[in-house]
Amino acid sequence: MKRFAALYDRLDGTTATNAKVAALVDYFSQAPAEDAAWAVSFLTGRRLKRLVNTRELREWTAEASGLGLWLIEESYEHVGDLAETMHLLLPPADSDDLSPGLAELVEQSIKPLRQLDDDARKQAIFRLWRQLGGTERFLLNKLLTGGFRVGVSKRLVTRALAEVAGVDSALMAHRLMGRWTPTARFYRQLLDSESDSDFEQSTPYPFYLASPLDEGPDALGNAADWQAEWKWDGIRAQIIRRGGQTWIWSRGEELMEGRFPEIEAAAEALPDGCVLDGEIMAWQNDRPLPFAVLQKRIGRKKPGPTTLKKAPLAFLAYDCLEWDGKDIREKPLQDRREALAEALAAAPGLLESGPVVFDHWDALPDLQAESRGRGVEGLMLKRLSSSYQVGRKRGDWWKWKVEPYTFDGVLIYAQPGHGRRSNLFTDYTFAVHDGEQLVPVAKAYSGLSQKEIDRLDRWIRNHTLERFGPVRSVEPTHVFELAFEGIAASPRHKSGIALRFPRIHRWREDLSIADADSLETLKALLEPGK
């Protein structure tokens, strides 16, 4: 654990990417395999199942520190990170000489917590708090509370591991996909210098991500070299058909087992050794249903017949990554499209997201303008000769989204953020006029500059009307332009509507609250009958 804590301190002590990679390389080449395996797991964002609930942790922190629970809550509100709050409040450790390795700590001390009864669990955690000091205890608390973000991306971890193993980072990204357990054996396979290490059958390929197109598409060169597709607003997913089995992975690398039975059933018809990339959409009568319908399915692990009927889905395939058991990602898009057509011919229950035909760049803006009417987010532009790459690589795949909707809303509530926004009011609730009242319609966290955040934070502190726990209501004064991607009726919200992806476009200091939009204006955007 000391070595892992030292790695953490090095990562945390620099904002330079190269220095972070160097720290990771040092760690991965020196740490025992069983510890390094867990480090890979945590640093790439995997979590342990929640072992202790946070209410208990707060109460135990109060007990161990001799402070009232309200002081723990006040401190948490200020610090914005429970693991760090606990760490700062707990009394110093007895002595941190006896520090277990990371794997030993996780396997011998942390994971067994689940089997313990409440009292024994508490005693075990108190023991750990006394045993581990400094960064080690902070990291322990991070593991206990689940989240583990330390300012390194999965991409950086992949880069460092590829360097240590002496393999291409695309291969390393592939090795890090899918199902694996952090064991010494797994770690040794990860560092295997041979490129054809065995993958588990369910392992997906790393997704290739498009970059936003900033200017018009005509800057991309010859239109004949490009293919356009509609950009679907659904769940990006990979369907794997191998060894008579089917797996569906989301882009978040979650296995969607049993969640989309109709798609799994349709995929059964695919031949073995076939992997498709596409989008899961709420779909009916050859067109998309609003995203809100898809939301009814997200999080349903075993949807019942009513849900299946109310929220019908389809898989729209647009790429084929493996055909006849061979990885064809290096082949050009047009060849992969041919494989895709063959695959879909075998599995007619899966749909094709085909090319949007256009002759000249001049035709595209009009097509793009049809997006809203078609229920899509815009267009994708893919170079016909492009291979299927790893991650977000600029150049061959572009997304050209339609302008978002906007409205002017009034700031009415604010709440402190977390992490780097802790101790600052950065989570805002915005309202629009509804007759004499202001009714909240959107929460937004992003879109302001640090300077604006600082200024707004000071203003909020000086203009608080009421406090409800961490939330403050403020004098309705400031108007902001908010952008959003879609709107749906929602009986769960007081306003009766739910906005998709609301974010702040700009602070409209030129507007007073009378200039803010009304609920009526927003509701007019609701499509009839939905």
Added chain:
Amino acid sequence: MNEDLLTPDAGGLYCQAGDFWIDPLKPVPRAVITHAHADHARSGAGQYITARDGVPVLAHRVGQPEDLQALDYGEPIELGASRVTLFPAGHILGSATVRIEHDGQTWGVSGDFKRAPDPTCRGFEPFACDVWLSEVTFGLPVYRWPDTRQVMDDILDWWQGCIRDNRPAVLFCYALGKAQRILAELHGRIEAPVWLHGAMKPLTDCYREQGVAMLPARPVSEAPKGEKFGGSLVLAPPSAAGSPWIRRFPRHSSGFVSGWMRIRGNRRRRGYDRGFVLSDHADWPALINTVADMGAKRVITIHGNGEVLARHLHDQGLEAECWNLRQTLARPADNADSTPA
């Protein structure tokens, strides 16, 4: 029941019995200044009263006042019907706490204070009082300071890492107090070039002239053209971060020295590589211990986040409340002109 000896006014505190203000932010006829930081000392007062050690720094900050009375620590003076004595606050050079005695009551007022030792100024001296007005800049139990020695070791380690990599070590800290404290703490521990941002030079000279032993340091403006500052320590105020000035230090590593660095998010938000937890204010335990050391039965929290400390002290059986001195600024400036004679 006795009337309060002090009331919030003009952004500071007004004492009617002595007809003077403590740390007013607006012009008043007579001001007792606890120390020269801008949120305590402003120009424009008719008369200034401050601790003798603090005169040069105060004069640098507000201009040489025509009517300035320098007091030795522990030397009482009569102001109106009250008796006023200054005690060392341990915050920065020449900082003071104020004891006011009138009509059988004794009130103690802190500007800012700390209890940790500081080679640049006299250490805090407690005195008995009935009512203690305590600053609460760091009024939550998460604020506990590590040993200064440990923090200085960490700073030295970081600097030496920069020397090894031949990079500038740019250390951000407040220009008055913290910069000089760091130079004094480093005195005798290392010999390597130190550079100062222009804003720190005159204040550092003030300290040197008063005999504070510090590491030698030159202003950046005197560096030869093309100097890369590799391995040098550069001290700069936080306002210089992100300014064009910082471009003079290519490949630098940045650190910030402040009590706020106790919280990780505070550091990450500002994008500093390293945060060093060293404060010129009292931490949570010191705030509470000081209440006990002053023997006060009633505590009034001022300057900062005092509500939590007030509630905590109240839970401990003390009379405690929180005063917001800034609120008096929002009101029209009535007292400054029409004070009762």
